[in-house]
Amino acid sequence: MHKSRLAGFIIDCRTDDLDTAARFWSAALGVAMRPGATPDPLYRVLETAPDQPHLEVQQVQHESRVHLDIEADDIEAEVRRLEKLGARRVGAVKTWYVMEAPSGQRFCVVRPQRPDFAAKANTWKD
Secondary structure, three states, rough: OOEEEOOOOEHHHHEOOHHHHHHHHHHOOOOOOOOOOOOOOOOEEEOOOOOOOOOEEOOOOOOOOEEEEEOOOOOOHHHHHHOOOOOEEEEEEEEEEEEEEEOOEEEEEEEEOOOOOOHOOOOEOO
């Protein structure tokens, strides 16, 4: 058995100025940027409550879009579960997988992101 749930939303921005994009989304959504939240220069994290989905602004080379992350305690098991539902693997990146839904939307399967993951995630039989 493994667990998974919605982790959050990533705002993909094709831009040379990620800080300006992050400031826009921070103001638009009424949430502060979390300073120094990630050592990765391609991401800016927006402040959300621990029990709310996380929000990140990401610098990308593809067209701008929004994608969601699914957090899982067993990434491979979750990827296989989603493949049975019709999703396909696009590729592995660092510690997560980029997936594509049957209807074409891209999303990622990532490690647990929030402290209440174990208590609130869905449990799936492998």
